[in-house]
Amino acid sequence: MEHFASVTELLVMDHWTWAIIAVALVSIEILAPGIAFLWLGLAAGAMALLLIVIPGLSLGLQGVIYAVLAVVSVFLGRKILRRNPIATEDSLLNRRGAQYVGRVFTLENPLINGRGKIRVDDTTWVVEGPDLPAGTHVRVTAVEHVILRVERVEG
Amino acid sequence: MGPFAVAMIVLAVIIIFMGAKVVPQGFEYTVQRMGRYTMTLRPGFHIIIPVIDVIGAKINMQEQVLAIPSQEAITRDNAMVRVDGVVFYQVLDAAKAAYEVRQLEHAILQLTMTNIRTVMGGMDLDELLSQRDRINAKLLNVVDDATAPWGIKVTRIEIKDMQPPTDLIDSMARQMKAEREKRANILEAEGVRQAEILKAEGEKQAAILAAEGRREAAFRDAEARERSAEAEARATDMVSTAISAGNPLAINYFIAQKYVTALESFARSPSQKLVFMPLEASSVIGSIGGIQELWKGLGDAGASGSGIPSAGRPRS
Numbered sequence: 307m308e309h310f311a312s313v314t315e316l317l318v319m320d321h322w323t324w325a326i327i328a329v330a331l332v333s334i335e336i337l338a339p340g341i342a343f344l345w346l347g348l349a350a351g352a353m354a355l356l357l358i359v360i361p362g363l364s365l366g367l368q369g370v371i372y373a374v375l376a377v378v379s380v381f382l383g384r385k386i387l388r389r390n391p392i393a394t395e396d397s398l399l400n401r402r403g404a405q406y407v408g409r410v411f412t413l414e415n416p417l418i419n420g421r422g423k424i425r426v427d428d429t430t431w432v433v434e435g436p437d438l439p440a441g442t443h444v445r446v447t448a449v450e451h452v453i454l455r456v457e458r459v460e461g
Numbered sequence: 462m463g464p465f466a467v468a469m470i471v472l473a474v475i476i477i478f479m480g481a482k483v484v485p486q487g488f489e490y491t492v493q494r495m496g497r498y499t500m501t502l503r504p505g506f507h508i509i510i511p512v513i514d515v516i517g518a519k520i521n522m523q524e525q526v527l528a529i530p531s532q533e534a535i536t537r538d539n540a541m542v543r544v545d546g547v548v549f550y551q552v553l554d555a556a557k558a559a560y561e562v563r564q565l566e567h568a569i570l571q572l573t574m575t576n577i578r579t580v581m582g583g584m585d586l587d588e589l590l591s592q593r594d595r596i597n598a599k600l601l602n603v604v605d606d607a608t609a610p611w612g613i614k615v616t617r618i619e620i621k622d623m624q625p626p627t628d629l630i631d632s633m634a635r636q637m638k639a640e641r642e643k644r645a646n647i648l649e650a651e652g653v654r655q656a657e658i659l660k661a662e663g664e665k666q667a668a669i670l671a672a673e674g675r676r677e678a679a680f681r682d683a684e685a686r687e688r689s690a691e692a693e694a695r696a697t698d699m700v701s702t703a704i705s706a707g708n709p710l711a712i713n714y715f716i717a718q719k720y721v722t723a724l725e726s727f728a729r730s731p732s733q734k735l736v737f738m739p740l741e742a743s744s745v746i747g748s749i750g751g752i753q754e755l756w757k758g759l760g761d762a763g764a765s766g767s768g769i770p771s772a773g774r775p776r777s
Contacts, residue, residue, distance in 0.1 A: 341483045341506065346474065369466020373473035380481050384508050392505060400487055400504075400522035402551055402614060429616045430605065451554040452609045
């Protein structure tokens with residue numbers, strides 16, 4: 307412990323040190339993306355700002371505050387992302403069933419007991435809906451796992 | 462920095478590393494809280510409670526291709542055929558794919574393989590080779606229904622390669638060759654037959670035309686004969702008319718003339734033989750006598766006294 311303390315005594319933990327740590331961590335994040343180092347880096351940056359405002363915090367206190375800041379930064383990050391969701395050009399990617407919602411198909415076979423099959427492009431899907439005769443036009447309203455919900459298209 | 466502070470920092474790092482999760486596009490992660498499935502993480506940034514929440518399975522949500530290894534199957538008409546193929550499938554429900562079935566790929570593979578055998582066992586070899594689309598549709602129907610509880614969608618199944626045994630392929634090739642040869646022979650025979658018919662037709666036509674020609678010629682010949690007979694008859698008629706109208710002795714003149722001419726030609730004949738012919742001088746004389754008679758007749762007609770005009774006869 308004596309030795310450990312003496313090593314940390316040698317380090318001057320002022321705002322510059324935290325700023326260097328912040329830059330290093332963000333750099334690591336850029337080189338090896340994995341989101342984890344980003345929060346640590348942001349927290350270190352916050353510590354640097356804190357030390358500019360309140361210089362001369364003890365090393366132990368700095369460590370505790372840093373640990374808390376790191377965890378808080380993650381939750382803050384999530385809150386910001388929830389408020390401003392990541393925009394995507396194609397929200398239907400990898401959601402095959404959802405791509406068919408709103409499309410109209412023709413029943414080749416009747417729906418019996420609320421179940422049947424339709425031809426969709428070059429494959430078949432199980433559909434659920436009201437009992438309908440073959441030849442009826444149906445619209446996909448929702449997708450539940452591997453089943454498409456359909457309703458009759460009027461007209 | 463005190464040990465407590467260091468411990469705090471270590472804890473913070475662990476929390477961040479275990480709690481902050483980024484799910485990449487194309488994947489969905491299932492989360493288990495104390496071993497029980499709670500939710501599915503969609504692509505994006507998520508925080509889970511470290512230690513209590515654990516990422517259960519990382520499910521690939523892209524459409525995937527499975528190669529069905531080559532296997533032997535027996536057709537309805539007892540032919541052994543090697544088949545392989547491909548299955549395209551996509552996970553639609555990550556939780557079901559993760560927990561409803563163990564070794565998803567293996568399960569899909571086994572299901573498809575057994576169903577290929579089933580479908581092929583119900584078809585003849587010829588059907589099998591010519592109706593792949595029907596086989597594919599049948600397989601898709603069965604396998605898709607069977608895999609629905611696992612939250613996956615089988616989008617297509619394709620039979621890639623069908624290999625009947627070598628000797629069967631040989632006999633199929635022979636059959637095809639024989640079939641074509643048969644067709645060729647039939648065509649050849651047809652050609653010969655047609656040619657013969659055409660030839661016979663030609664000959665028949667030629668014979669008919671020749672006969673017609675002969676008939677025509679015969680008609681014309683007959684006509685000619687008729688005409689000549691007619692002419693002869695007419696000539697005879699005219700001669701006899703002339704004779705009956707005139708003096709019959711006039712004929713004698715002509716005959717005598719011919720007679721004498723014939724004699725002359727005998728005499729001039731270059732052959733060194735002597736030709737004895739019964740020369741009735743009297744008849745020659747007679748014919749001359751006939752001429753005399755003629756003269757007489759002429760004389761009578763012309764009111765002259767004697768038949769033969771005598772030279773130096775004084776006019777009266």
